[in-house]
Amino acid sequence: MIGRSPIICGVFKLLAFATVVTCLPPQRSQLTESQLSALVDSHPPFPALNPNYYTTATTASNLSAQSVSDRIGGGNAGETLALLTPMLIPRAPGSDNATIIRDFIKGHFHGLSNWTAFTDGFTATVPEYGGIPGALNFTNLIFRLTPPGTDHLPSRYLTLVAHYDSKISPFGFIGATDSAVPCAILMYLAESLTPHILKRWKSDLGAISDDTGLQIIFMDGEEALVQWTDQDSLYGSRHLAQLWESEKKVAQFGRLSTLQEIDLFVLLDLLGAASPAVPCFFEITSWACRGLAETERRVRNAGLAKANGQKPFIRTDSVMKNAFVDDDHMPFLRRGIPVMHVIPIPFPVVWHTMNDDGAHLSSEAVHDWAVLITGWVAGYLGLGDFL
Ligand SMILES: *[C@@H]1O[C@H](CO)[C@@H](O)[C@H](O)[C@H]1NC(C)=O
Ligand SMILES: *[C@@H]1O[C@H](CO)[C@@H](O)[C@H](O)[C@H]1NC(C)=O
Numbered sequence: 001m002i003g004r005s006p007i008i009c010g011v012f013k014l015l016a017f018a019t020v021v022t023c024l025p026p027q028r029s030q031l032t033e034s035q036l037s038a039l040v041d042s043h044p045p046f047p048a049l050n051p052n053y054y055t056t057a058t059t060a061s062n063l064s065a066q067s068v069s070d071r072i073g074g075g076n077a078g079e080t081l082a083l084l085t086p087m088l089i090p091r092a093p094g095s096d097n098a099t100i101i102r103d104f105i106k107g108h109f110h111g112l113s114n115w116t117a118f119t120d121g122f123t124a125t126v127p128e129y130g131g132i133p134g135a136l137n138f139t140n141l142i143f144r145l146t147p148p149g150t151d152h153l154p155s156r157y158l159t160l161v162a163h164y165d166s167k168i169s170p171f172g173f174i175g176a177t178d179s180a181v182p183c184a185i186l187m188y189l190a191e192s193l194t195p196h197i198l199k200r201w202k203s204d205l206g207a208i209s210d211d212t213g214l215q216i217i218f219m220d221g222e223e224a225l226v227q228w229t230d231q232d233s234l235y236g237s238r239h240l241a242q243l244w245e246s247e248k249k250v251a252q253f254g255r256l257s258t259l260q261e262i263d264l265f266v267l268l269d270l271l272g273a274a275s276p277a278v279p280c281f282f283e284i285t286s287w288a289c290r291g292l293a294e295t296e297r298r299v300r301n302a303g304l305a306k307a308n309g310q311k312p313f314i315r316t317d318s319v320m321k322n323a324f325v326d327d328d329h330m331p332f333l334r335r336g337i338p339v340m341h342v343i344p345i346p347f348p349v350v351w352h353t354m355n356d357d358g359a360h361l362s363s364e365a366v367h368d369w370a371v372l373i374t375g376w377v378a379g380y381l382g383l384g385d386f387l
């Protein structure tokens, strides 16, 4: 599952010192401290993810148009586009606001090179509640960056996931940590890493067909509409897992469905409050969680963290063996997909209250999560030499 090993590359280089043999650095590795610094310098997360930063001239109904035109035409004189503050509106499933947010996210990826977009739209039966009918339309958004040369091969994607819907009650609930911040971090990450990923894939065209690509999912309908039950929650992830399980692929490669193209399912939730403590949940993916903790150590050593003097965000000392939190990973976990769940225990104190808004975020924590997740993904995709 790993990109080609450095040892084999070294041997190739010795044997063929007179010929031109290039080798890619391995995937699933870690950036060094200086590589992390270079990555953050080349594309800092602030101001775009600063909870107090508003791009001028943004009208909610025009986010998508603005996002695309700024990126393509360099509009608004190089102004950095806000990625977090536009997400900080109520985003209940089936609402006009949800459509605005989807357009915003789609516009963002449309402005990046080489991403393919998919939507998974469906109607589900929901409990009768207030003015809501017994059925609602939900839409998951999926974006993929696929290594070239994989047309006839199975693909494999590091898969990053957050939900973009917000709770329908109390009225006006924002859900800044739940999960506007994780969504904005994923948009930032894609923008920051796309040029480096494409640089890696351009560097050695013969050797990348076994590379891992990147897939980002924005789930709809994570929240319960009335009260959390197996039927009233996880509308988007339940539908997508079932859909992908049924999409059969070429069996001779041992990959039977779209579902199995997921290399690792990384779910971000409830991030952005001060002093988070995220445990490792699953023994089978503790390697990934330990890797994230190691990246955090390097981020702090390199002086790239704003929330200093705190305990680490990732707590490898508390591996939760039998406990888990019901969330969008469950329909995938039940189908055998390896999962890393990045969610703090305890939940933020503002959880599911009107205080889960921009004013109660820790901008330091938002910044540090963006650096940490982006740096870890860069290592996972083997970008160390392509920054
Ligand atoms: C959206 O943007 C376009 C192009 O910038 C502009 O012509 C249009 O009037 C805007 N629409 C709204 C509703 O603001
Ligand atoms: C939609 O978002 C706006 C803020 O842009 C907010 O004022 C309004 O209440 C939201 N609508 C719903 C139905 O939540």
Ligand SMILES: *[C@@H]1O[C@H](CO)[C@@H](O)[C@H](O)[C@H]1NC(C)=O
Pocket (backbone or CB within 6 Å): 113, 114, 146, 147, 148, 198, 201, 202
């Ligand atoms: C990215 O897209 C461009 C234009 O469509 C294409 O020429 C290039 O090969 C793509 N790069 C990769 C790495 O897929």
Ligand SMILES: *[C@@H]1O[C@H](CO)[C@@H](O)[C@H](O)[C@H]1NC(C)=O
Pocket (backbone or CB within 6 Å): 094, 123, 133, 135, 136, 137
């Ligand atoms: C769902 O979408 C379809 C097609 O766009 C539309 O006809 C239908 O009215 C929508 N249903 C609900 C419950 O909003």
Ligand SMILES: [Zn+2]
Pocket (backbone or CB within 6 Å): 167, 178, 223, 352
């Ligand atoms: Zn929630």
